Amino acid sequence: MWEPQTRRVRTGTGLAAGLGVTELVSWGVLVYAFGVLVVPMHDELGWSFATLNTAYAGGMLVSGLVAVPAGWWLRRHGARGLMVGGSVLASAVLVAWSAVRTPAQFVLVSLFCGLAMAATLYEPAFAVIVERRGDPKDRARAIVIVTGIAGFASVVFVPLTGQLSTAHGWRSALLVLAVVTLLVGAPLHALLIRPVAHCAATPRATVREFRSSASFRWLSVCLSGSTAMKTGFGVSVVAYLVSRGYPLRHAALVGGAAGICQVGGRLLVSWLRLPTHLVCAAVFAGQSVAAVLLIFVADRRLGSVLLLVLATVLLGLGYGIVELLRGTLVVDYYGRTAYPTVNARLATRVVAARTAGPLLAGWVVTATGSYLPMLLGGSALAALSAVAMLLTHRARPRNLVSG
Secondary structure, eight states, rough: OOSSSSSSSOOOOOHHHHHHHHHHHHIIIIHHHHHHHHHHHHHOOOOOHHHHHHHHHHHHHHHHHHHHHHHHHHHOOOOOOOHHHHHHHHHHHHHHHHTTOOOOHHHHHHHHHHHHHHHHHHHHHHHHHHSSSSOOOHHHHHHHHHHHTTTTTHHHHHHHHHHHEEEEEEEHHHHHHHHHHHHHHHHHHHSSSOOOBOOOOOOOHHHHHHTTTTHHHHHHHHHHHHHHHHHHHHTTTHHHHHTTTHHHHHHHHHHHHHHHHHHHHHHHHHHHOOOOHHHOOOOOOOHHHHHHHTOOOSSSHHHHHHHHHHHHHHHHHHHHHHHHHHHHHHHHHHHHHHHHHHHHHHHHHHHHHHHHHHHHHHHHHHHHHHHHHHHHHHHHHHHHHHHHHHHHHHHSSOOOOOO
């Protein structure tokens, strides 16, 4: 079993809350801040949005590529050194980002940003929770606390980054974010995560068995489809609503509201006394319906506004499910021993989908001159995720006790 041979990491509410704070900061500065900073960077440097987005997407791909070696490190050495070093690296990346003058420099910064993502985002934090002994309900509660706090990253850091950029410029804003990251992330990781002397390696045959199983394939389809749908809609819905006559400020409010609802989705899965796979499949099905409802949002009349509110809630409830599943269902199905490796393999697929979603959505809208194919495609992806969730549970390993 993947167990430290010395004193184990204590996983109580304090640890979960502390990791939630570090995840909120890491997601806020490494992921959500870019959506704000891209505008002043474009205005000052004259680079196209395509150049900026492509460079940043390269960093996302790097985070997926290094997920597997990061999983190996977690199995062998635990999460403490990785997350402390990741926080320091994230701070250094933000400082370097504030000094970029050429596209080549920004590409290099983005690649290191991807390394920082792999070391500080959900994968290592979930490994800390999974490492301890305890019943699945206690583990699920800890995951909900972590993801629930981190779910407010966009709510906190999007307006904060915007305010700092407006008041002091985007370069100074990045320096402030670097200080926040260094003062919050590194100390909390060092204090909360206890070092481990040794972690037993997962037998390669076991990992290969899981990777070749039908349950793993269906789970990969489920998480990838949901992630691609989420990120594709995340960059397209505001523009779609503007095209339907909504002011930009109101359309942006919808995007923020969907982000808040993702916390509600995680709580829904945790609180309902129903099997997790059934609740998640229902939430994904609700997203499929929501995408179709958006087609009928034609203006700002009361009927359209009510449809928009319903669609926003249904979409948002599903936005946070993927992260919750990777922290709970994966260990329940495959056990704590194989968790770091299995989750790392899933991470490569999820990150690829996270990167592909916006690219596919933009290509479809540009090629067809309409948002309708994008909405229908998103609905199909959500429906596929719902079906794949049910098939994952049906094909799950039945002879494994995760402890």
